Amino acid sequence: MAETPRRAAVPGEFTALAQDDRFRLLRTRFRRLACTLVASFLGWYFLYIALSAFARDFMARPAFGHINMALLLGVLQFVSTFLLAWRYTRYARRMLDPLSAQLRDEAGRRQAEREHIERVMAERRRIENWTRG
Amino acid sequence: MHSDGRFLTFGLFVVFILITLGITLWARANTRDADDFYAGGRAFSGPQNGLALAGDYMSAASFLGIAGIIALSGYDGFLYSIGFLVAWLLTLLLVELMRNAGRFTMADVLSYRARRQPRVRTAAAVSTVTVSVFYLLAQMVGAGALVSLLLGIHPGETFLGLSAGSAKVLTIIVVGMMMVFYVTYGGMKGTTWVQIIKAVLLMAGTTVLTVLVLGRFGFNLSDMLGAAAEASGRSADFLQPGLKYGREIEGDPLRTLINKLDFISLAVALVLGTAGLPHIVSRFFTVPDARAARTSVNWAIGLVGLFYLMTLALGFGATAVVGQEAITAQDPAGNTAALQLAHTLGEFAGGPLGGDILLAFIGAVAFATILAVVSGLVLASSTSLAHDYFGHVLMLGRPRESQEVAVARFAAFLVGALAVVLAVVARNLNVAFLVALAFAMAASANLPAIVLSLFWRRFNSTGVVAGIYGGLLGSLLLMAFSPVVSGKIDPATGASLSLLPAGVDFHVFPLENPGLVSIPFGFLCAVAGTLLSREKADQERYDELSVRALTGTGSHRAAHRRPPRRK
Numbered sequence: 085m086a087e088t089p090r091r092a093a094v095p096g097e098f099t100a101l102a103q104d105d106r107f108r109l110l111r112t113r114f115r116r117l118a119c120t121l122v123a124s125f126l127g128w129y130f131l132y133i134a135l136s137a138f139a140r141d142f143m144a145r146p147a148f149g150h151i152n153m154a155l156l157l158g159v160l161q162f163v164s165t166f167l168l169a170w171r172y173t174r175y176a177r178r179m180l181d182p183l184s185a186q187l188r189d190e191a192g193r194r195q196a197e198r199e200h201i202e203r204v205m206a207e208r209r210r211i212e213n214w215t216r217g
Numbered sequence: 218m219h220s221d222g223r224f225l226t227f228g229l230f231v232v233f234i235l236i237t238l239g240i241t242l243w244a245r246a247n248t249r250d251a252d253d254f255y256a257g258g259r260a261f262s263g264p265q266n267g268l269a270l271a272g273d274y275m276s277a278a279s280f281l282g283i284a285g286i287i288a289l290s291g292y293d294g295f296l297y298s299i300g301f302l303v304a305w306l307l308t309l310l311l312v313e314l315m316r317n318a319g320r321f322t323m324a325d326v327l328s329y330r331a332r333r334q335p336r337v338r339t340a341a342a343v344s345t346v347t348v349s350v351f352y353l354l355a356q357m358v359g360a361g362a363l364v365s366l367l368l369g370i371h372p373g374e375t376f377l378g379l380s381a382g383s384a385k386v387l388t389i390i391v392v393g394m395m396m397v398f399y400v401t402y403g404g405m406k407g408t409t410w411v412q413i414i415k416a417v418l419l420m421a422g423t424t425v426l427t428v429l430v431l432g433r434f435g436f437n438l439s440d441m442l443g444a445a446a447e448a449s450g451r452s453a454d455f456l457q458p459g460l461k462y463g464r465e466i467e468g469d470p471l472r473t474l475i476n477k478l479d480f481i482s483l484a485v486a487l488v489l490g491t492a493g494l495p496h497i498v499s500r501f502f503t504v505p506d507a508r509a510a511r512t513s514v515n516w517a518i519g520l521v522g523l524f525y526l527m528t529l530a531l532g533f534g535a536t537a538v539v540g541q542e543a544i545t546a547q548d549p550a551g552n553t554a555a556l557q558l559a560h561t562l563g564e565f566a567g568g569p570l571g572g573d574i575l576l577a578f579i580g581a582v583a584f585a586t587i588l589a590v591v592s593g594l595v596l597a598s599s600t601s602l603a604h605d606y607f608g609h610v611l612m613l614g615r616p617r618e619s620q621e622v623a624v625a626r627f628a629a630f631l632v633g634a635l636a637v638v639l640a641v642v643a644r645n646l647n648v649a650f651l652v653a654l655a656f657a658m659a660a661s662a663n664l665p666a667i668v669l670s671l672f673w674r675r676f677n678s679t680g681v682v683a684g685i686y687g688g689l690l691g692s693l694l695l696m697a698f699s700p701v702v703s704g705k706i707d708p709a710t711g712a713s714l715s716l717l718p719a720g721v722d723f724h725v726f727p728l729e730n731p732g733l734v735s736i737p738f739g740f741l742c743a744v745a746g747t748l749l750s751r752e753k754a755d756q757e758r759y760d761e762l763s764v765r766a767l768t769g770t771g772s773h774r775a776a777h778r779r780p781p782r783r784k
Contacts, residue, residue, distance in 0.1 A: 098757065098760045098761035098764050098765075099756075099757055099760045099761075101760075101764045101768075101770075102760035102761075102763060102764055107764065107767070107768070110767055110768070111763065111767060114767060115672075118310050121306060121310060122307070122310070125303060125306045125307075126488070129299075129300075129303050129484075129488055130484075132299070133296075133480075133481060133484045134481075136296065136458040136459075136463070136480070137458070137463045137477040137480055137481060138477065140457065140458065140459055140465075143457055143458055144453065144457045148439065149437075149439030149440075149442075149443070150439045150440070150442040150443040150446065150453075150456065151438065151439050151442065152453070152456055152457060154292055154456065154457050154458055155292070155295075155442070155456060155529075158292075158295055158296075158299055159526070161299045161302070161303060162299070162302060162522050162525070162526055165302055165303055165305070165306060165518065165522060166518065166519070166522060168306055169305075169306065169309055169514075169515055169518045172306075172309060172310075173511065173515060176313075176511065181508070184767060184768040184769060187764075187768045187770065188768045188769050188770050191764075191768070191770040191771070192770070195771075
């Protein structure tokens, strides 16, 4: 099967990439984004759950008509989920995708070069063998 | 229900089955290799996969179950809807990394940097199959009860020569045969199209019901809620949390606290479980690249969000329009609320015939929902058994691709047969708690392993294995000694509300959902396993995993079909 090789084609290639400043920037940005997203949605969700469990009087307060705070906050959970997903995607498109595309293309080019050299070398060996034989 | 309506319902079932059979046969003809079978050739677009994700996720338990809980217990049912949706933000964070780093299964990501591949693969396969089978069991037992209700077979009556009891067994067997057929023949391609059709049908059905029910109240949500509160006889309490979950019992502060902790435990399991559900994870790999995977999760968030918002209208609408007495007369658990709502709204719009037509349509949607979800689950477990256990443990990663796919087809048959047998045995038990349990297990066993594999440099194979088995066993044991299995008794009637009959009581853990304890325990086991073992993490592989996950370098792309090479 076309299984991924157990080791990188060239030892240390990925380690070198992992040391690359652009990759470090990408990783820092992603981690900061992930922490912000998790902290905001889990914090807000658990605040809402805690209010539902322990602040019943507050949740029962009418907001408008028959709609009380519990329903209002519940629907706001939906709104915040949509907003956070949109913000995450926008940030990823602007700040992460260009960096990762650049790194990926460079790695792809290096890979193609290596394969080209290997092909040329193989061809040369073949010709040498043929002329000798 | 009129018998004409029954035949209409039955006819629509048959139409749905025929259409999906056709698709499955088409998919069979277009499935050539493992990429096709496990990942649909990685050729689905973001929006298509988003529809399929939503289709895999919105089970009959949430369509009929949540509508029923809202109709009977008011606001508390809506808490499920919120947890089920918010959970997708965590999935959005992980989807690109997993798509880039993995090939077909969660284990591909977990074993990437693990020194002891076979142990990690085995643990991941055990967890995948356990979570899926529990979830599957809940869906199939539900399907048996549902179809006899849909066809309106009451105890003592017969339809096409079937009594209610034999219809239940027959339904479970037919559903089992269908899901095995979809998976063995259609693979991921066929199943994905079944999910897409189902998602479109479900969204259409709920939208029609929502528009009709809101229309009865002049499109004024507040008026509908007021009418529901009044019809429930519990006035404003019906619109507030606390009727079902986290109930306050006067004069018993300990019991009150336990009820509230139980509610929080459920909320934690719902929000952390989704990203570890195997049938959701295996769907990350059906798109060409990470960007399409992100798009598909965004689509799923939109669809799932809209759907769960509409459960508000379905549930409260059913209370206001149908009334709780009529609902509990059909099904004490309230699972028929959405169907009865469809019947009543149809009658308002087009007389008795209109009622029958709308009921038949919504009934067929519910049936499609069950079939689609169970086949997604069977596919996920057979993929893991074949790719992880057979391919990487038994054959040490050297099987021929065709062998592995053949094993996957056989595994689908085994898992399907197991689920049918279990569901027939458990057909009269109350197994609705299994859905929440499956979420708790996914969050306790799979989530720690996934998150730590991606983000913790020191994490090693001992940690993965300890985390998976610890989380899995922890949640299973806590459940076995919880009130859902034994010792919960209805104070009014003395009847058992647990799995086992009244009189048997060995519960020692007070919460019904284990999540609050078992999820931290799963993380703890993963960390402790790593720190206590002398195995050193493979630094180079971790760098490789990080680079691949974040940049997509060397990720598995859609196969470009090349013409056969000339000699």
